[in-house]
Amino acid sequence: MVIKMLLQKLNYSNHRVHAPLPLQYFIRNFSLWSMKKDPDLESALSRNRRWIVNNQIKNIILRCPNQAASVKFLQKKFKTLDLQGKALNWLKKYPCCFEVYLVGDEYYCRLTKRMMFLIEEEESVKDNQEPIFVDRLAKLLMMSLNHRLNVMKLNELKRNFGFPDDYLIRIVPKYSDMFRIVNYSGRRSSMEIELVSWNPDLAVxxxxxxxxxxxxxxxxxxxxxxxxxxxxxxxxxxxxxxxxxxxxxxxxxxxxxxxxxxxxxxxxxxxxxxxxxxxxxxxxxxxxxxxxxxxxxxxxxxxxxxxxxxxxxxxxxxxxxxxxxxxxxxxxxxDPLVVVKEKFGELMQEGLHEYNKRHYLVNLEKRKKDMVLGRLNKSKERNSEMSENDDQGDKLGGLFDPEERKRFEVLEGLSDDDEGGGQRGRQSSNSRSQGYPGGGNFNPNGQLYSISLQLGSTAYFLRHLEKTSWTNTTMYSTAESQCSKGHGFTQSHYTWAQQPTS
Structure with missing residues (x-):
C-alpha cells in the first residue's frame, strides 16, 4: 500500500514537471537558432543600455516646459524605463549630460550646455538630411506590395532608419506630392502612409x-x-x-x-x-x-x-x-546621425568616468581616515594596557614580598645542601646583601659579571633589575645544568654586560 501511494506521488510530480508547454514556447525557442558566433559582430551588436536610458531621459526633458523636469517626475518615469533605485543618484552619475539643481526644497534636472550643443548639432544634421529621409521613406513604400505602410508598425523602426520623431508632421505634409496619410478602415490603428508618385530613379x-x-x-x-x-x-x-x-x-x-x-x-x-x-x-x-x-x-x-x-x-x-x-x-x-550619437555616448562615458573618479577619491579619503582612527584606537589600547601593567608593578613583588623572599631562601638552602653549601652559600649571602636573589658577584662599575641563579629566582632577579637604574642589560649566553635529580631544580648561568644609565 505504501509503495502504491509512493508511485502515485511520483507519477503526479512527473506529470507536473512534464506538463505540456504552450505552443508559443516551442515556436519561440525552436523556430530560431543562432549561427556560429562571430566575436567581432557580436561586439557590434552589443547595446549600451545606459545610452538608451539616457537618450530617453533626454527626450523626456526636452518635452517638458522650459526643458527642465523635476526629479520626482523623472522618478515616476523610471518604471517605464525599467530602472530601479533613485533617479537623483542616476542623474548625478552623468554630470556632463544632466545638471541637477535645487529650487526651494525640490530637485530639478536640465541638460548641460555641452548636451544642448550636441542636440543642436543633431537637429542640424536632421535638417540637412531631410532629402535623404524623404528618399528613404519613398524606397520603403516602393518596396511594399500596395505602396503603403502602417504608421504604428513603421514607428517601431523609425529610429533604425533615422526618421525624426515628428516625421509625420515634418516630412509627410511637406512632400505632399510624394506621400499622404490614409485610413481606409477608419480605425486609429489602421492609419497608413501611402506613396503618391513613383520615382524610377529611386527604384535602384x-x-x-x-x-x-x-x-x-x-x-x-x-x-x-x-x-x-x-x-x-x-x-x-x-x-x-x-x-x-x-x-x-x-x-x-x-x-x-x-x-x-x-x-x-x-x-x-x-x-x-x-x-x-x-x-x-x-x-x-x-x-x-x-x-x-x-x-x-x-x-x-x-x-x-x-x-x-x-x-x-x-x-x-x-x-x-x-x-x-x-x-x-x-x-x-x-551616417552623420550615427556620428552625432557616438558623440553623445562619449560625453556620457566622460561624465560617468568623472563621477567614478570623484567617488573613488572620496572613498579613498574615507579609508585613510578610518585607518588613522584605527591606529589611534590601537595606540590608546596599548597605552591603557601599559598603564594597567604599571599599576600592577607598583605592588610589592620580588624581594619586597615576604612570601616570595621565604621561597627564595628555601630554594637557595636546597641548592646549598646539594652542592655542599660552602662557597655557594657565601656567594648567595653576598648577593642577598646586594638585594638580589640567587648567587653571584655584583660589580656596580664593571661591564661584565656572572651570576648563578636558581630557576625560581631568575625571573625575580630580572624583574628587580628592571626596577633599578641598570636598565641597559643584554643577555649574551645561557647555560643550563641539571641539579640534583631528587629535587629536579634547574640551575642557570647567565652572563651579561651592564652599563649604568646616565
Whole structure:
C-alpha cells in the first residue's frame, strides 16, 4: 500500500514537471537558432543600455516646459524605463549630460550646455538630411506590395532608419506630392502612409548601384572565411541565378521558388542597407511580412545565407546584421546621425568616468581616515594596557614580598645542601646583601659579571633589575645544568654586560 501511494506521488510530480508547454514556447525557442558566433559582430551588436536610458531621459526633458523636469517626475518615469533605485543618484552619475539643481526644497534636472550643443548639432544634421529621409521613406513604400505602410508598425523602426520623431508632421505634409496619410478602415490603428508618385530613379537597390559603379552584373557578396567550404559552395550556387530587384512586383513569383527566395534575400539586403547601423530585429521585421511579401518563416531563410547575413540571439533578441556593412566590429559607412550619437555616448562615458573618479577619491579619503582612527584606537589600547601593567608593578613583588623572599631562601638552602653549601652559600649571602636573589658577584662599575641563579629566582632577579637604574642589560649566553635529580631544580648561568644609565 505504501509503495502504491509512493508511485502515485511520483507519477503526479512527473506529470507536473512534464506538463505540456504552450505552443508559443516551442515556436519561440525552436523556430530560431543562432549561427556560429562571430566575436567581432557580436561586439557590434552589443547595446549600451545606459545610452538608451539616457537618450530617453533626454527626450523626456526636452518635452517638458522650459526643458527642465523635476526629479520626482523623472522618478515616476523610471518604471517605464525599467530602472530601479533613485533617479537623483542616476542623474548625478552623468554630470556632463544632466545638471541637477535645487529650487526651494525640490530637485530639478536640465541638460548641460555641452548636451544642448550636441542636440543642436543633431537637429542640424536632421535638417540637412531631410532629402535623404524623404528618399528613404519613398524606397520603403516602393518596396511594399500596395505602396503603403502602417504608421504604428513603421514607428517601431523609425529610429533604425533615422526618421525624426515628428516625421509625420515634418516630412509627410511637406512632400505632399510624394506621400499622404490614409485610413481606409477608419480605425486609429489602421492609419497608413501611402506613396503618391513613383520615382524610377529611386527604384535602384544598393547592389544594383554598386554593380553600375563597377561595371559588372548585380550580385551578392559573401563575407565568410575560406575554411567554410560548404557554405561557399551553396553561396556560389545561389549567386549564379539572376539577381531580382526588390522594387519589382513579386506577385508573379511562385511562393517557395528560387526566384521568390532570390527576391526576398535582395529585399532584406536593401532594408538593412537603409538602416543606420545595418541591423534590425527579426521580430520587428516580421511585422512587415504581409506588406513586403516575405515568407512566414523568415528566420529559416536568413539562416540559409550565412555569408550575407549574421543572425544572433544576443540579449535574448534575434537580430539580423548585414555582414558586408562591417569591417570587424566597426561600421564601414557611418551616417552623420550615427556620428552625432557616438558623440553623445562619449560625453556620457566622460561624465560617468568623472563621477567614478570623484567617488573613488572620496572613498579613498574615507579609508585613510578610518585607518588613522584605527591606529589611534590601537595606540590608546596599548597605552591603557601599559598603564594597567604599571599599576600592577607598583605592588610589592620580588624581594619586597615576604612570601616570595621565604621561597627564595628555601630554594637557595636546597641548592646549598646539594652542592655542599660552602662557597655557594657565601656567594648567595653576598648577593642577598646586594638585594638580589640567587648567587653571584655584583660589580656596580664593571661591564661584565656572572651570576648563578636558581630557576625560581631568575625571573625575580630580572624583574628587580628592571626596577633599578641598570636598565641597559643584554643577555649574551645561557647555560643550563641539571641539579640534583631528587629535587629536579634547574640551575642557570647567565652572563651579561651592564652599563649604568646616565
Amino acid at each position: 537597390s544598393t547592389i544594383e548601384a554598386s554593380a553600375r559603379k563597377h561595371g559588372s552584373q548585380p550580385c551578392f557578396s559573401c563575407s565568410l572565411p575560406s575554411t567554410w567550404v560548404k557554405s561557399w559552395e551553396r553561396f556560389h550556387e545561389f549567386n549564379a541565378s539572376p539577381y531580382i530587384s526588390p522594387y519589382l512586383d513579386p506577385r508573379g513569383l511562385l511562393e517557395g521558388s528560387k526566384e521568390s527566395e532570390k527576391r526576398t534575400v535582395g529585399l532584406v539586403h536593401e532594408l538593412l542597407s537603409l538602416t543606420l547601423w545595418k541591423k534590425v530585429s527579426i521580430v520587428k521585421l516580421g511585422h512587415f511580412r504581409r506588406e513586403f511579401g516575405m515568407p512566414e518563416k523568415l528566420n529559416v531563410l536568413l539562416l540559409k545565407h550565412p555569408g550575407i547575413y549574421y543572425v544572433s540571439n544576443k540579449y535574448q533578441i534575434y537580430t539580423v546584421l548585414l555582414r558586408e556593412g562591417y569591417n570587424g566590429s566597426e561600421l564601414i559607412d557611418k
